[in-house]
Amino acid sequence: MSDTIFSKILRGDIPCHRVYEDDLVLAFLDVGPLSTGHTLVIPKQAVATLAELSDESAAAIGRVLPRLCRAITEVTGVRDMNVLQNNGAPAHQVVMHVHFHIIPKPDAEQGLGLQWPAQGFDHEAGAALASRLRDALG
Numbered sequence: 251m252s253d254t255i256f257s258k259i260l261r262g263d264i265p266c267h268r269v270y271e272d273d274l275v276l277a278f279l280d281v282g283p284l285s286t287g288h289t290l291v292i293p294k295q296a297v298a299t300l301a302e303l304s305d306e307s308a309a310a311i312g313r314v315l316p317r318l319c320r321a322i323t324e325v326t327g328v329r330d331m332n333v334l335q336n337n338g339a340p341a342h343q344v345v346m347h348v349h350f351h352i353i354p355k356p357d358a359e360q361g362l363g364l365q366w367p368a369q370g371f372d373h374e375a376g377a378a379l380a381s382r383l384r385d386a387l388g
Contacts, residue, residue: 260294269318274295335348
């Protein structure tokens with residue numbers, strides 16, 4: 251994996267405003283926030299996408315995300331938020347190191363703006379797809 255800004259933050263080459271840290275996870279304030287409290291949560295394991303992340307690192311992030319959301323709500327007073335994770339450049343991932351954004355949504359002007367171009371759903375095709383996914387999970 252290439253050297254990313256998150257690798258440099260983890261090594262201490264670039265400073266950050268740390269919010270949380272343990273052996274597997276680091277959370278810090280985004281320096282290009284969409285709203286006050288916008289926090290990035292990264293595994294210390296250097297992989298680009300969620301599918302590459304170890305179960306141990308994934309579980310560690312899963313344990314800390316709700317805690318961080320509660321802390322952000324307590325401090326900012328904002329109860330609504332987006333938790334966002336992108337995989338791959340076509341899916342808008344800019345830094346190729348797994349990361350989650352916790353983005354408070356205090357009003358229509360601040361936070362994440364989103365379009366959701368929902369498609370139709372074919373139940374027969376959906377049943378077949380769900381079956382193949384279950385098989386892939388083993």
